[in-house]
Amino acid sequence: xxxxxxxxxxxxxxxxxxxxxxxxxxxxxxxxxxxxxxxxxxxxxxxxxxxxxxxxxxxxxxxxxxxxxxxxxxxxxxxxxxxxxxxxxxxxxxxxxxxxxxxxxxxxxxxx
Amino acid sequence: xxxxxxxxxxxxxxxxxxxxxxxxxxxxxxxxxxxxxxxxxxxxxxxxxxxxxxxxxxxxxxxxxxxxxxxxxxxxxxxxxxxxxxxxxxxxxxxxxxxxxxxxxxxxxxxxxxx
Numbered sequence: 001x002x003x004x005x006x007x008x009x010x011x012x013x014x015x016x017x018x019x020x021x022x023x024x025x026x027x028x029x030x031x032x033x034x035x036x037x038x039x040x041x042x043x044x045x046x047x048x049x050x051x052x053x054x055x056x057x058x059x060x061x062x063x064x065x066x067x068x069x070x071x072x073x074x075x076x077x078x079x080x081x082x083x084x085x086x087x088x089x090x091x092x093x094x095x096x097x098x099x100x101x102x103x104x105x106x107x108x109x110x111x112x
Numbered sequence: 113x114x115x116x117x118x119x120x121x122x123x124x125x126x127x128x129x130x131x132x133x134x135x136x137x138x139x140x141x142x143x144x145x146x147x148x149x150x151x152x153x154x155x156x157x158x159x160x161x162x163x164x165x166x167x168x169x170x171x172x173x174x175x176x177x178x179x180x181x182x183x184x185x186x187x188x189x190x191x192x193x194x195x196x197x198x199x200x201x202x203x204x205x206x207x208x209x210x211x212x213x214x215x216x217x218x219x220x221x222x223x224x225x226x227x
Contacts, residue, residue, distance in 0.1 A: 043218035102154030
């Protein structure tokens, strides 16, 4: 089983709709959680951190459910420019070192 | 600031050839790393460095070498290319291994094909 799992998609969503996708993690030592965005054939860029109480950044809302070991990303009023692959990242500290564990990504396509 | 730069953008190698992927950052970041990205898989860490003169292995180090003689540069060497090393390679840096290690700044990537 992969340590961080994501539905690869693609999620095809009309412009203006709300879309949500989840990411599950298996390592209970996981400390922190993040979403990165990766445009087609580009490098990943940090989108937002995920806080225990949930957090918003404009149209984006991230949630964490430690009991069920998943995080979610919700995008409201989706724009064409939101089309990208969204990578879930878990920061674990199994020993004295930090370890970033990356999901394979969920592809989102926003259609006009 | 140029951020993180990588060269070349594209490369085709024959099996057994060696080459060096270049990476440089101008942000005075302490931490630098190399990842490979393959379809259907998350980014996998090859090697990393927490400062000049210090390197360590990541998850998939076999077939690769690194060195960190300066804060700015972190080249990745493929010793004897194999088709299994066909991938997209990303160099990344962050301010500190201890402070916000998750805030990684990536280079544009190198698409490597080994035939």
